[in-house]
Amino acid sequence: QPVLTQPTSLSASPGASARLTCTLRSGINLGSYRIFWYQQKPESPPRYLLSYYSDSSKHQGSGVPSRFSGSKDASSNAGILVISGLQSEDEADYYCMIWHSSAVVFGGGTKLTVL
Amino acid sequence: QVQLVQSGAEVKKPGASVKVSCKASGYTFTSYGISWVRQAPGQGLEWMGWISAYNGNTNYAQKLQGRVTMTTDTSTSTAYMELRSLRSDDTAVYYCARLTMVQGEGYMDVWGKGTTVTVSS
Numbered sequence: 001q002p003v004l005t006q007p008t009s010l011s012a013s014p015g016a017s018a019r020l021t022c023t024l025r026s027g028i029n030l031g032s033y034r035i036f037w038y039q040q041k042p043e044s045p046p047r048y049l050l051s052y053y054s055d056s057s058k059h060q061g062s063g064v065p066s067r068f069s070g071s072k073d074a075s076s077n078a079g080i081l082v083i084s085g086l087q088s089e090d091e092a093d094y095y096c097m098i099w100h101s102s103a104v105v106f107g108g109g110t111k112l113t114v115l
Numbered sequence: 116q117v118q119l120v121q122s123g124a125e126v127k128k129p130g131a132s133v134k135v136s137c138k139a140s141g142y143t144f145t146s147y148g149i150s151w152v153r154q155a156p157g158q159g160l161e162w163m164g165w166i167s168a169y170n171g172n173t174n175y176a177q178k179l180q181g182r183v184t185m186t187t188d189t190s191t192s193t194a195y196m197e198l199r200s201l202r203s204d205d206t207a208v209y210y211c212a213r214l215t216m217v218q219g220e221g222y223m224d225v226w227g228k229g230t231t232v233t234v235s236s
């Protein structure tokens with residue numbers, strides 16, 4: 001079972017909100033990890049969006065709109081990225097990341113379609 | 116402006132080595148680390164490791180231990196990633212990224228445009 005699991009794809013309508021999940025493997029305590037989120041558009045490098053540890057310890061990437069926000073869902077052991085007021089330009093791949101045992105681990109990515 | 120400029124595309128035969136460069140500008144090179152991430156065609160991101168530009172300390176992904184070497188040249192603000200004994204599944208776009216610390220953990224905030232490495236006989 002991978003360390004981080006993301007849904008392969010997600011679709012949402014313009015103006016709506018999209019909730020992307022990043023589930024940590026059973027036995028890995030969500031509360032101990034800061035979750036990082038990246039956006040990647042075709043033929044471009046990834047872009048850092050934000051990181052979330054708790055409501056008092058979060059970080060927004062430079063120039064990243066506030067409609068991108070992070071949170072955690074302890075009940076599902078998952079990190080959450082919410083994109084509100086979806087725009088066509090938000091259509092992209094989204095990757096979560098953690099530092100685990102001194103190494104970076106990426107989730108498999110979620111392809112977000114805005115239609 | 117802060118940027119990372121990577122070297123050009125490479126085509127290599129199986130068993131060969133490749134060395135990709137990443138020249139930094141617009142910031143104090145030795146105040147940050149450099150991380151390397153690769154992406155095979157149509158696949159997700161794979162972290163390869165990182166190097167401290169301050170002291171040269173490295174941390175490599177376990178999967179690549181023994182095949183990868185990351186170095187820096189502080190006189191030219193350039194980082195290098197060498198991968199040896201290339202195989203076809205090393206075919207990927209290789210990215211360098213600046214590693215910045217937030218609350219004691221690193222995130223990659225500035226990325227190079229990527230270097231395509233193709234391994235083919």
